Amino acid sequence: MTVLEPSALAHVPFVSVANMMRLVNDVGVEAVITELADYIEADFRRWPEFDKIARVASHSHDGVIELMPVADAEYYGFKYVNGHPKNTREGFQTVTAFGVFASVGNGYPLLFTEMTLLTALRTAATSALVGRYLAPPNAKTMAMIGNGAQCEFQALAFRALCGIENVRLYDIDPDATEKATANLKTAGLNVTACQTAEAAVEGAQIITTCTADKQYATILNDNMVGAGIHINAIGGDCPGKTELHKDILTRSEIFVEYPPQTRIEGEIQQLEEDHPVTELWQVMTGDTAGRTDETQITLFDSVGFAIEDFSALRYLLDKTKGTDYAEMLDLLADPDDPRDLYGMLQRAGAGAPA
Numbered sequence: 001m002t003v004l005e006p007s008a009l010a011h012v013p014f015v016s017v018a019n020m021m022r023l024v025n026d027v028g029v030e031a032v033i034t035e036l037a038d039y040i041e042a043d044f045r046r047w048p049e050f051d052k053i054a055r056v057a058s059h060s061h062d063g064v065i066e067l068m069p070v071a072d073a074e075y076y077g078f079k080y081v082n083g084h085p086k087n088t089r090e091g092f093q094t095v096t097a098f099g100v101f102a103s104v105g106n107g108y109p110l111l112f113t114e115m116t117l118l119t120a121l122r123t124a125a126t127s128a129l130v131g132r133y134l135a136p137p138n139a140k141t142m143a144m145i146g147n148g149a150q151c152e153f154q155a156l157a158f159r160a161l162c163g164i165e166n167v168r169l170y171d172i173d174p175d176a177t178e179k180a181t182a183n184l185k186t187a188g189l190n191v192t193a194c195q196t197a198e199a200a201v202e203g204a205q206i207i208t209t210c211t212a213d214k215q216y217a218t219i220l221n222d223n224m225v226g227a228g229i230h231i232n233a234i235g236g237d238c239p240g241k242t243e244l245h246k247d248i249l250t251r252s253e254i255f256v257e258y259p260p261q262t263r264i265e266g267e268i269q270q271l272e273e274d275h276p277v278t279e280l281w282q283v284m285t286g287d288t289a290g291r292t293d294e295t296q297i298t299l300f301d302s303v304g305f306a307i308e309d310f311s312a313l314r315y316l317l318d319k320t321k322g323t324d325y326a327e328m329l330d331l332l333a334d335p336d337d338p339r340d341l342y343g344m345l346q347r348a349g350a351g352a353p354a
């Protein structure tokens with residue numbers, strides 16, 4: 001049977017893992033994170049323009065699979081992402097993802113891409129961007145509890161955007177800390193590998209928790225968090241999956257992405273439904289204050305929201321346009337006569353042009 005050439009409209013630009021790695025290595029990890037943060041900040045500042053919902057989560061015994069859709073008047077984006085904390089024990093990653101960016105006008109996809117790397121980059125960019133608003137000025141030391149896949153991206157983002165010079169690492173698995181220590185030393189950060197979480201937070205102005213466990217964990221106890229600290233809590237992002245002791249929450253000023261989603265998934269699932277929180281987009285527009293004094297404990301109760309992925313997809317579309325970082329994928333059936341899909345199939349079977 002003759003293989004027919006697809007038409008131009010059938011082709012959708014696709015960014016593979018290999019091309020994503022080439023792009024990030026060509027531009028530089030910290031430069032990509034900095035550019036991504038600009039896109040995320042721009043989109044947070046026009047928050048009301050987006051059509052938003054809390055992500056659609058399918059929970060199972062071992063993990064979760066989530067779809068994260070969002071749209072503005074021009075573009076629609078979604079990410080498919082999983083979270084399976086037991087995965088690394090079996091040689092799989094905890095988090096993998098891919099995503100699509102599409103035209104609202106005709107619904108056609110404009111970009112299809114790997115998003116495992118892009119998620120690590122956008123999560124780090126969001127954390128450090130928020131850190132720029134909330135962390136104590138001149139913070140130089142960050143504790144990183146949980147030294148898995150996201151760890152290095154977080155540390156590099158905080159160096160690029162907040163000027164962090166020292167990271168203090170802790171993980172229950174010493175192999176993870178050893179891996180992150182080697183990677184971050186190579187990247188030029190001052191790294192201290194710690195034996196306990198208590199040791200890791202010593203002298204740190206910023207504490208990032210980035211662990212994966214499918215339970216109400218207590219990565220930070222109340223007595224580990226002193227006045228003036230900024231907490232960047234990444235790993236509590238599902239019902240029944242948190243990292244902070246409740247007493248820390250009641251002492252903190254809590255900042256969130258999208259309250260309807262964070263109330264289900266974030267640290268604040270431990271609190272009353274009407275516990276006051278501040279929406280980060282309003283801090284970024286200047287409508288609400290961020291950190292107001294040096295003794296305040298600020299908490300970014302991060303769960304990851306679809307607009308961050310939308311921004312990442314928008315960035316990637318701009319960055320790859322007209323380059324060979326995207327290859328053309330024969331993704332959409334495109335009959336000559338848009339209503340003759342069946343005829344196209346028949347003609348292909350007969351070896352005739354579509």
Ligand SMILES: NC(=O)c1ccc[n+]([C@@H]2O[C@H](COP(=O)([O-])OP(=O)(O)OC[C@H]3O[C@@H](n4cnc5c(N)ncnc54)[C@H](O)[C@@H]3O)[C@@H](O)[C@H]2O)c1
Nearest residue numbers: 094146148149150171172173176210211212235302303304
């Ligand atoms: N908020 C967001 O936007 C966002 C984005 C991506 C991932 N995440 C979440 O971040 C977390 C980390 O993701 P990852 O891809 O790095 O996972 P990972 O499995 O690669 O790494 C997690 C690390 O946490 C360690 N850990 C588990 N329990 C611990 C404990 N009690 N104390 C110290 N360390 C502990 C593990 O040993 C592992 O090294 C996950 O829970 C994931 O769901 C959140």
